Amino acid sequence: MAESASLLFNPHTYDPAHFDPETRRLLRATVDWFEARGKRRLIKDYRSRAWLGDFLDFAAREDLFATFLTPASAANKDGRRWDTARIAALNEIFGFYGLDYWYAWQVTILGLGPVWQSDNAEARTRAADLLSRGEVFAFGLSEKAHGADIYSTDMLLTPDGEGGFRASGSKYYIGNGNAAGLVSVFGRRTDVEGPDGYVFFAADSRHEAYRLVKNVVDSSKYVSEFRLADYPVGPADILHTGRAAFDAALNTVNVGKFNLCTASIGICEHAMYEAVTHASNRILYGRPVTAFPHVRRELTDAYVRLVGMKLFSDRAVDYFRSAGPDDRRYLLFNPMTKMKVTTEGEKVIDLMWDVIAAKGFEKDNYFAQAAVEIRGLPKLEGTVHVNLALILKFMRNHLLNPVDRPAVPTRLDAADDTFLFQQGPARGLGSVRFHDWRPAFDAYAEVPNVARFREQANALCTFVETAAPDEEQSRDLDLLLAVGQLFALVVHGQLILEQARLTGLDEALLDELFAVLVRDFSAHAVELHGKDSATEAQQNWALAAVRRPVVDAARSARIWEQVEALSGAYEMGQ
Numbered sequence: 382m383a384e385s386a387s388l389l390f391n392p393h394t395y396d397p398a399h400f401d402p403e404t405r406r407l408l409r410a411t412v413d414w415f416e417a418r419g420k421r422r423l424i425k426d427y428r429s430r431a432w433l434g435d436f437l438d439f440a441a442r443e444d445l446f447a448t449f450l451t452p453a454s455a456a457n458k459d460g461r462r463w464d465t466a467r468i469a470a471l472n473e474i475f476g477f478y479g480l481d482y483w484y485a486w487q488v489t490i491l492g493l494g495p496v497w498q499s500d501n502a503e504a505r506t507r508a509a510d511l512l513s514r515g516e517v518f519a520f521g522l523s524e525k526a527h528g529a530d531i532y533s534t535d536m537l538l539t540p541d542g543e544g545g546f547r548a549s550g551s552k553y554y555i556g557n558g559n560a561a562g563l564v565s566v567f568g569r570r571t572d573v574e575g576p577d578g579y580v581f582f583a584a585d586s587r588h589e590a591y592r593l594v595k596n597v598v599d600s601s602k603y604v605s606e607f608r609l610a611d612y613p614v615g616p617a618d619i620l621h622t623g624r625a626a627f628d629a630a631l632n633t634v635n636v637g638k639f640n641l642c643t644a645s646i647g648i649c650e651h652a653m654y655e656a657v658t659h660a661s662n663r664i665l666y667g668r669p670v671t672a673f674p675h676v677r678r679e680l681t682d683a684y685v686r687l688v689g690m691k692l693f694s695d696r697a698v699d700y701f702r703s704a705g706p707d708d709r710r711y712l713l714f715n716p717m718t719k720m721k722v723t724t725e726g727e728k729v730i731d732l733m734w735d736v737i738a739a740k741g742f743e744k745d746n747y748f749a750q751a752a753v754e755i756r757g758l759p760k761l762e763g764t765v766h767v768n769l770a771l772i773l774k775f776m777r778n779h780l781l782n783p784v785d786r787p788a789v790p791t792r793l794d795a796a797d798d799t800f801l802f803q804q805g806p807a808r809g810l811g812s813v814r815f816h817d818w819r820p821a822f823d824a825y826a827e828v829p830n831v832a833r834f835r836e837q838a839n840a841l842c843t844f845v846e847t848a849a850p851d852e853e854q855s856r857d858l859d860l861l862l863a864v865g866q867l868f869a870l871v872v873h874g875q876l877i878l879e880q881a882r883l884t885g886l887d888e889a890l891l892d893e894l895f896a897v898l899v900r901d902f903s904a905h906a907v908e909l910h911g912k913d914s915a916t917e918a919q920q921n922w923a924l925a926a927v928r929r930p931v932v933d934a935a936r937s938a939r940i941w942e943q944v945e946a947l948s949g950a951y952e953m954g955q
Contacts, residue, residue: 389653389691390474390477392415392477392951395412400795404464407449411443411474420955423747426481427479427481436482436485444458444515447513450489452497453797456509463798465639465698465701469639472640472642475644476647480758481602483644484556485557492565495565496518507563511562517560519561521555521564521565521566521567524553525606536550536566538570539571540570544615544616546570546613548568548614551606551608552607554605554606558606561586563584564591565633566581582614582618590611593607624806636801639718641718641722642719642722645690645722645755648754648758649729649730649755653729655746655952657945658949677941679732680944685893688894690725690729692884696876696879696880699791699792701798702792710786712775713815716772717872717873719759720765720768720769726758730755769866774810780845821876829933830892830930831892831895837902843922847918848919848922857914859914870902899929903926903929910923
């Protein structure tokens, strides 16, 4: 019981004592604000699509966004810094109570990315002042016709003959576009061809030349379409030009996409309390629903997957905070948090929904909201397919060509993560090098399912050496994505094990989690076997990589006790 209580976020017992006093106060104040509103108001606002004005008023009063999202170099008040560890903690809280709240914060982060990367001191000061006044921000990158294809932007800046520009064009799917004090907008000059013509500039949603078209989604999230019509852009508004503008776009997404994983975790945690409590108290055919073996298996799988999500994400924070010009390992772990953790979140919700069935549709429960919101996260900041293709660029170096690296410690120190805004050119991914992944597995060689999964990871190395896709197959994205899923599992398992070692995780829980990962690897191997273009060697390899998890009834019963202890452990007040 103590294990499950300590691993999942519980508002009733939450005390982030590992942070400095002001961070601790703000996190707790945020939880208390939501708890005071109550479940009925939370659900009502979600269903009525109410704008988040009262939430933003609370954040402004507490100086929340300014404290968490102003780098120390731009701060005009003590305690402000960009600290990925505490940002992750706030993501989880917002996800727990509703993705609408998280989204207003997330797109503020994206909107700030090009500003904090800019050398424009006037724009940086302006942004810091706006944050201090409780304003939100927006990231004007995607367009209706091109999506996030920034090579094809139709936001055009025409020189005005006085050292500035007039911007005209539209942007689509832009969060906070209705209220942002500053919108970071990506466009291109009409007088310069190629990448030298790119521009990132700051716009104000309240300007008369800024025309709000509509909210493109049916939600409290204001995901806008807006148009600029001859919008004046002066030198004080220019954030980046040329290739630097292109790099700022990609590097901002690198910073922002990480937030998806901890939001997904928060959603799953709230839903899990509801699901386990309901299942434990529902009688079917004279027995509690949780007496059925398939129900115990599904809820246990959901629980251990959620634990894995938390372990991976917590460890990824350390690599983000320790990154630098010579250590860019975060560029692999970042799309992993976006792609792998968020899709795990979907599985967690689906497993619980299979148990609670029709209860998951009821309008008075959080679960119905969670079931919808969990679907969005894998689809934001690049699709799952885009991020899978990205991580494949790292596969050979990660699996086969490790280098010595100093051990990365747990990073909960009150430091400013300056490198995130000094990432430099967004290229050279194939040259990123990694520490050896094997010691993380060696440390748990006696845990049966870790050892079983290690066999599969070793087999993947053999695949890369002897049966990797050839040049023709490398153009078959369908085949490559199946390979990417296998590689993602190895990376997922590695960081889970590193965090387990740092936190002293119960080995029985770790064994149960890796039993799930063994099944997942086998399923993806079978999928690869069935691909149209898979060679005979690849098909043979795939079937040979299938493994059965090590079954231990006593272990599973022990973990079930942790799941069962969640029943009644948290319920949001009305």
